[in-house]
Amino acid sequence: MSTTGLHVDGLRSPRVGPVSFCLERSECIAVMGASGAGKTVLLRLLADLDPGEGRVAWDGIERGAMPAAHWRKQVVLVPAVSGWWGPLVADHFPYAKRIEAGRLCTQMRLPEDMLDRAVAGLSTGERQRLALARALVGEPAVLLLDEPTSGLDALSAAAVEACLGQARARGIGLVWVTHDALQSQRIATRHFRLAHGELIPA
Amino acid sequence: MNSVSFHAVDIAIAALVLLLDGALSVAMRLSLHRALAIASVRMVVQLVALGFVLRAVFAVDSVWLTLTLVLVMTLAAAREAAARPHQRLRHGHYLTSLASVAAPALLTCVFALVTMLPGDAGWSPRFVIPVAGILLGNVLNSVSIGMATVLEGVALEAPAIEARLMLGGTFHEATALLERNAVRRSMVPLINQMSAAGIITMPGIMTGQVLAGMDPLNAATYQIVLMLLLAGGSGLGSILSVRFVLRRLTDDRERLRLDRLHPR
Numbered sequence: 216m217s218t219t220g221l222h223v224d225g226l227r228s229p230r231v232g233p234v235s236f237c238l239e240r241s242e243c244i245a246v247m248g249a250s251g252a253g254k255t256v257l258l259r260l261l262a263d264l265d266p267g268e269g270r271v272a273w274d275g276i277e278r279g280a281m282p283a284a285h286w287r288k289q290v291v292l293v294p295a296v297s298g299w300w301g302p303l304v305a306d307h308f309p310y311a312k313r314i315e316a317g318r319l320c321t322q323m324r325l326p327e328d329m330l331d332r333a334v335a336g337l338s339t340g341e342r343q344r345l346a347l348a349r350a351l352v353g354e355p356a357v358l359l360l361d362e363p364t365s366g367l368d369a370l371s372a373a374a375v376e377a378c379l380g381q382a383r384a385r386g387i388g389l390v391w392v393t394h395d396a397l398q399s400q401r402i403a404t405r406h407f408r409l410a411h412g413e414l415i416p417a
Numbered sequence: 418m419n420s421v422s423f424h425a426v427d428i429a430i431a432a433l434v435l436l437l438d439g440a441l442s443v444a445m446r447l448s449l450h451r452a453l454a455i456a457s458v459r460m461v462v463q464l465v466a467l468g469f470v471l472r473a474v475f476a477v478d479s480v481w482l483t484l485t486l487v488l489v490m491t492l493a494a495a496r497e498a499a500a501r502p503h504q505r506l507r508h509g510h511y512l513t514s515l516a517s518v519a520a521p522a523l524l525t526c527v528f529a530l531v532t533m534l535p536g537d538a539g540w541s542p543r544f545v546i547p548v549a550g551i552l553l554g555n556v557l558n559s560v561s562i563g564m565a566t567v568l569e570g571v572a573l574e575a576p577a578i579e580a581r582l583m584l585g586g587t588f589h590e591a592t593a594l595l596e597r598n599a600v601r602r603s604m605v606p607l608i609n610q611m612s613a614a615g616i617i618t619m620p621g622i623m624t625g626q627v628l629a630g631m632d633p634l635n636a637a638t639y640q641i642v643l644m645l646l647l648a649g650g651s652g653l654g655s656i657l658s659v660r661f662v663l664r665r666l667t668d669d670r671e672r673l674r675l676d677r678l679h680p681r
Contacts, residue, residue, distance in 0.1 A: 262583060266668070284671060287586075
């Protein structure tokens with residue numbers, strides 16, 4: 216068994232699990248399942264945002280062996296609805312990453328002056344894509360995506376898929392929760408279904 | 418010194434205005450007269466009792482009796498501070514309040530007594546009890562606002578806090594804004610109190626001393642020393658209470674543990 220990539224072994228909480236799977240670098244797995252099946256709970260467990268039991272490791276290093284903040288810098292969750300802590304979009308990007316953030320915005324069909332706008336005036340779809348850009352500029356190893364295109368029109372959704380495809384090409388692994396079977400076929404190399412708290416290959 | 422001392426008759430006369438309020442409350446159907454009556458009777462009974470207790474404690478002048486009284490006052494202040502926030506911690510709510518009230522109030526009290534009062538006189542109950550009491554009362558206010566701001570604000574701020582955690586921020590970084598706001602909010606009353614002192618209000622201690630015949634400048638000096646101590650102690654209470662509550666809302670993996678709030 217290789218030690219590279221994300222290894223999850225018997226991860227569980229009262230609501231989901233035990234869940235076991237591996238994710239290689241540049242790989243994308245799709246997770247489908249009915250609403251309330253625990254997909255969001257599973258992603259939060261993987262990001263170590265909720266207490267759970269089981270072994271989770273990246274490149275052979277147990278997450279318990281590193282500070283939680285270090286783990287979450289590598290395994291980044293982008294939830295369905297993101298939080299914003301500052302009044303301006305730019306407050307959420309490190310200064311040194313401004314240019315890259317602008318490039319990602321254009322790529323995901325967002326206006327170029329996006330960074331100077333106020334968060335309060337953004338639409339749901341704009342926030343969704345900005346949250347993704349915010350996660351990507353941090354150069355994570357794995358992205359945990361909770362329905363990243365759910366509120367988007369077809370063109371923007373395609374742009375987001377293309378953008379995440381490039382992230383994969385750079386070595387980022389994706390765990391992609393989606394309700395869209397066609398999308399799941401398009402983006403993922405392996406497909407899973409979460410039912411009754413168990414992750415079953417589909 | 419032309420000090421004036423009041424007697425039972427004076428208390429009765431002073432109560433006349435309050436009686437007028439009560440009559441107005443009946444006439445205007447404010448239905449406040451019952452609450453007014455109960456509160457004013459409670460105040461009289463409590464203060465007379467305090468007078469007797471203090472007189473007895475001063476007469477005995479025993480270190481242990483003084484310390485016991487300070488301990489009781491501390492426990493009561495912590496209970497009061499813990500009771501005010503609308504949201505509570507599931508575990509350790511009272512202990513958090515006790516630590517945040519007791520440490521700053523008692524440390525400031527000891528500091529004041531050791532540094533400012535001459536020799537043995539400093540440990541007489543005549544100094545220890547009033548200084549401890551006024552410190553506890555003010556620290557209590559700061560602590561209760563600090564605790565309430567964090568406890569009532571954290572659920573509202575949870576998405577923003579978790580967003581920072583998800584991007585690899587530490588819990589300290591993620592809650593820095595809430596921490597600053599809470600400390601600031603709990604320190605504002607204290608800053609206002611100092612700014613208004615002497616212009617809008619004549620502070621209680623000074624009023625009492627001037628009425629009791631003390632030279633106004635002397636009374637002002639007393640008030641200044643006490644107010645500085647109160648502000649210092651309360652500021653420490655603000656910071657401690659906010660940090661202690663935040664500490665309770667996270668774990669060894671720096672998660673935001675909203676499940677540690679008491680379910681409403």
